[in-house]
Amino acid sequence: MTQPPKPTPPERPARHGPPVEVAQEVFDVQGQETARLLARVVGTNALESGGRDEVPWVRVERERLPHVAERCRDDQSLRMDMLHLLLAVDYVEHLEVVYILLSTQTLRKAMLKARVPANDAQVPTATHLWEAAHWYEREVHDLFGVTFTGNPDLSPLLLYEGFEGHPGLKSFPFHDHDEF
Amino acid sequence: MTTTDQRQVDMMLNLGPQHPATHGVFRMLLTLDGERIVDMEPHIGYLHRGSEKLCENESYGQIVTLFDRMDYIANLNNELVFVRAVERLMGLEVPERAQFIRVLLCELNRVASHLLFLGTYGLDVGAMTPVMYTFRERERIQNIFESVTGARLMHNYIRIGGIKEDVPSDFTARVRAALEFVKRGVDETDRLLSFNEVFLLRTKGVGVIDAKTAVSCGLTGPNLRASGVPYDVRKDNPYEVYPYLTFKVPVGERGDCWDRYYMRVLECHESISMIEQCLDLLPDGPTMTQTRRIARPPKGEVYVHAENPRGDIGVFLVSDGSDKPYRLKVRPPSFCNLVALRPMLLNSYVADSIAILGSIDIVLGEVDR
Amino acid sequence: MNEKPTQPSPLFVPEHWQRPKQGRFFDTKEQGAVSLGKGNRPAPSLIKSAAPGVITARLDELAALARSNSLWTLTFGLACCAIEMISTHMTNHDFDRYGVVTWPSPRQSDVMIVAGTVVKKMAEPIRLLYEQMPDPKWVIAMGSCATNGGPYWRSYSVVMGVDHLIPVDVYVPGCPPRPEALQDGILKLQEKIRHDARNADVAPDALTETRS
Numbered sequence: 015m016t017q018p019p020k021p022t023p024p025e026r027p028a029r030h031g032p033p034v035e036v037a038q039e040v041f042d043v044q045g046q047e048t049a050r051l052l053a054r055v056v057g058t059n060a061l062e063s064g065g066r067d068e069v070p071w072v073r074v075e076r077e078r079l080p081h082v083a084e085r086c087r088d089d090q091s092l093r094m095d096m097l098h099l100l101l102a103v104d105y106v107e108h109l110e111v112v113y114i115l116l117s118t119q120t121l122r123k124a125m126l127k128a129r130v131p132a133n134d135a136q137v138p139t140a141t142h143l144w145e146a147a148h149w150y151e152r153e154v155h156d157l158f159g160v161t162f163t164g165n166p167d168l169s170p171l172l173l174y175e176g177f178e179g180h181p182g183l184k185s186f187p188f189h190d191h192d193e194f
Numbered sequence: 195m196t197t198t199d200q201r202q203v204d205m206m207l208n209l210g211p212q213h214p215a216t217h218g219v220f221r222m223l224l225t226l227d228g229e230r231i232v233d234m235e236p237h238i239g240y241l242h243r244g245s246e247k248l249c250e251n252e253s254y255g256q257i258v259t260l261f262d263r264m265d266y267i268a269n270l271n272n273e274l275v276f277v278r279a280v281e282r283l284m285g286l287e288v289p290e291r292a293q294f295i296r297v298l299l300c301e302l303n304r305v306a307s308h309l310l311f312l313g314t315y316g317l318d319v320g321a322m323t324p325v326m327y328t329f330r331e332r333e334r335i336q337n338i339f340e341s342v343t344g345a346r347l348m349h350n351y352i353r354i355g356g357i358k359e360d361v362p363s364d365f366t367a368r369v370r371a372a373l374e375f376v377k378r379g380v381d382e383t384d385r386l387l388s389f390n391e392v393f394l395l396r397t398k399g400v401g402v403i404d405a406k407t408a409v410s411c412g413l414t415g416p417n418l419r420a421s422g423v424p425y426d427v428r429k430d431n432p433y434e435v436y437p438y439l440t441f442k443v444p445v446g447e448r449g450d451c452w453d454r455y456y457m458r459v460l461e462c463h464e465s466i467s468m469i470e471q472c473l474d475l476l477p478d479g480p481t482m483t484q485t486r487r488i489a490r491p492p493k494g495e496v497y498v499h500a501e502n503p504r505g506d507i508g509v510f511l512v513s514d515g516s517d518k519p520y521r522l523k524v525r526p527p528s529f530c531n532l533v534a535l536r537p538m539l540l541n542s543y544v545a546d547s548i549a550i551l552g553s554i555d556i557v558l559g560e561v562d563r
Numbered sequence: 564m565n566e567k568p569t570q571p572s573p574l575f576v577p578e579h580w581q582r583p584k585q586g587r588f589f590d591t592k593e594q595g596a597v598s599l600g601k602g603n604r605p606a607p608s609l610i611k612s613a614a615p616g617v618i619t620a621r622l623d624e625l626a627a628l629a630r631s632n633s634l635w636t637l638t639f640g641l642a643c644c645a646i647e648m649i650s651t652h653m654t655n656h657d658f659d660r661y662g663v664v665t666w667p668s669p670r671q672s673d674v675m676i677v678a679g680t681v682v683k684k685m686a687e688p689i690r691l692l693y694e695q696m697p698d699p700k701w702v703i704a705m706g707s708c709a710t711n712g713g714p715y716w717r718s719y720s721v722v723m724g725v726d727h728l729i730p731v732d733v734y735v736p737g738c739p740p741r742p743e744a745l746q747d748g749i750l751k752l753q754e755k756i757r758h759d760a761r762n763a764d765v766a767p768d769a770l771t772e773t774r775s
Contacts, residue, residue, distance in 0.1 A: 035515060037283055037494030067282070068431070069497050095409045098499070099508055099525040114497060114510070114525075118409055118418075118425040125497070146412035146533050157246075172239040172562055173720070174684040181247055181719045188251055188717050219641055219685055240685045241642055244718040251717065259714065266643035310646075329653035336650075347646060347739055559642050562682075 157182030218558030318552035356482030412530035415505025421449030602732030627760030642679025
């Protein structure tokens with residue numbers, strides 16, 4: 015299927031209305047405890063941390079992401095045995111890959127984040143840690159073009175063969191595709 | 195020597211995307227060695243509608259309609275989890291009456307969803323009759339939904355900060371009358387199907403998955419509990435008015451198809467008892483908080499999850515302070531449940547593949563989004 | 564005396580069967596809830612053109628009567644509308660009383676109810692299924708997604724209506740349509756089948772061309 019070159023998407027109009035508020039990030043009791051445990055497990059790998067309610071987050075280097083995730087999984091106080099969600103967010107200048115981990119035993123949740131430059135979107139795979147990572151990584155590869163090095167199969171999962179572009183990215187336009 | 199040669203040849207079998215038993219447009223390629231499945235490759239994406247991308251271009255109030263259409267059997271549960279994510283970001287307190295009505299309707303929807311499963315699972319393994327009975331009860335529940343929300347399927351009823359409008363005056367009487375009917379119906383299906391000898395032969399010990407693999411695959415909901423992991427968001431991380439309700443969480447032992455089926459029957463009973471408790475406790479008061487028409491959550495990100503009939507649904511929401519979300523990602527329970535299909539199917543017989551696929555109860559609208 | 568004799572219209576077409584001249588969007592107020600597309604019209608009857616007569620013409624209509632009262636639909640649910648389609652088949656809205664039986668194979672079915680969103684990945688399988696169905700065959704586009712993309716019209720992966728792929732006979736609006744709406748669609752399809760049999764010697768496109 016030959017597609018004509020896509021025009022650049024129009025700029026998002028400047029928003030009107032009240033000034034942007036920033037949400038206050040406050041931990042609850044469980045969140046404080048989890049944040050403390052997480053900080054101990056992640057240790058010096060942490061670049062930045064925060065969180066709200068019961069979900070703390072920690073930002074690490076992208077090369078260390080699976081390593082830190084493995085430590086969270088094997089640590090006796092956290093025991094994050096389920097990869098609840100793996101996603102990517104497009105912040106235009108960089109992408110952010112987020113792991114959301116959950117423990118079915120200690121009932122704690124945590125987020126691990128890593129910044130990925132948009133022109134060199136590569137992250138080590140986590141498929142050796144959780145079965146669920148296979149499909150999540152294929153999906154993120156589909157929609158955002160992030161390559162997970164070491165993943166044996168990154169073929170399109172949701173999109174069809176031959177789809178051009180990565181529709182999850184902000185640069186992918188709305189509704190200027192070919193009519194079928 | 196010919197026999198060894200013949201054993202080398204595996205047979206490929208394609209199932210779907212149009213297949214009456216795949217519950218939608220799911221396709222899988224099975225590699226068979228005789229009757230035994232040695233490899234399996236699932237293909238999804240035949241219903242990929244790009245909902246998550248569309249959400250970035252809709253205002254928060256409009257997104258509720260897209261969530262309706264994601265898991266199209268449990269619409270109200272889907273609405274609830276999205277609305278909770280926005281409310282948590284905005285710091286809204288929802289009136290108690292609205293919370294009770296939300297939980298009540300969600301539990302009703304859970305019963306409706308499980309009834310659909312009980313019927314169609316019977317169809318999958320060859321029992322034609324139960325689906326006729328379960329749909330009769332399902333229609334009763336849908337009539338209640340219609341009287342409350344105005345729609346049979348796509349409700350758009352749970353709004354940011356409350357619910358669309360208060361329930362009609364005869365709501366309590368209607369629900370109680372329907373519950374009597376539904377309770378009888380669930381019992382009837384239970385007696386008809388659960389301990390039927392043919393049904394037991396088709397499902398007992400088929401598609402076994404142990405707890406460790408199940409957790410690693412991200413299996414949640416009744417499927418995970420059938421494997422013996424007592425994880426339920428309603429208990430472990432209670433939201434809305436679930437702390438006020440007393441209910442048990444059924445947990446299975448073996449993690450086979452029958453366990454997964456029977457979890458749903460037991461959950462129907464629990465849900466019915468929860469609905470009755472909600473009706474007893476239902477307070478008076480407003481059903482909507484005072485909030486702006488157009489929701490503008492503050493800048494930030496939030497992760498909220500809840501218990502759907504199919505499992506643990508999560509919403510990750512990034513807001514940039516405007517009236518449209520910057521990024522919205524759904525954790526679809528069916529998607530993760532499908533990951534667990536491969537370990538279940540390997541080394542089972544091809545005749546059991548449909549029974550196994552049916553038992554994890556996928557909804558393709560949610561898998562592909 | 565100078566007046567030219569006006570040519571009588573070759574066939575009678577009810578007003579509500581006309582397709583609008585431009586666009587694929589229907590004004591539902593004027594056309595009733597269910598609107599009709601061009602569909603796959605059957606070939607002109609050979610018997611009728613070779614030996615025009617009362618009996619053969621009636622045979623065609625008789626066949627149409629039989630066909631229209633035993634429409635076998637392909638068991639084919641795509642998305643949300645499939646749930647309402649199942650509801651229509653089940654106890655409360657018994658579809659069987661119209662002779663509509665659901666059938667799991669395209670080789671023996673007459674009607675394809677496209678119940679749900681058609682995405683580009685699914686386009687090829689749908690066309691394949693349609694080609695596997697034997698003639699005469701009909702298509703019902705159920706719900707707004709199958710009609711024109713519905714709530715997903717902005718999406719990058721959705722086909723804007725199944726009529727981009729296969730000819731559609733009846734459009735049933737709604738998101739999703741109630742079971743009653745689908746029943747109405749089937750009744751309209753039956754009406755159309757009988758009408759087509761009565762006017763089978765008219766060229767397939769005459770129905771629309773005579774109007775312009």
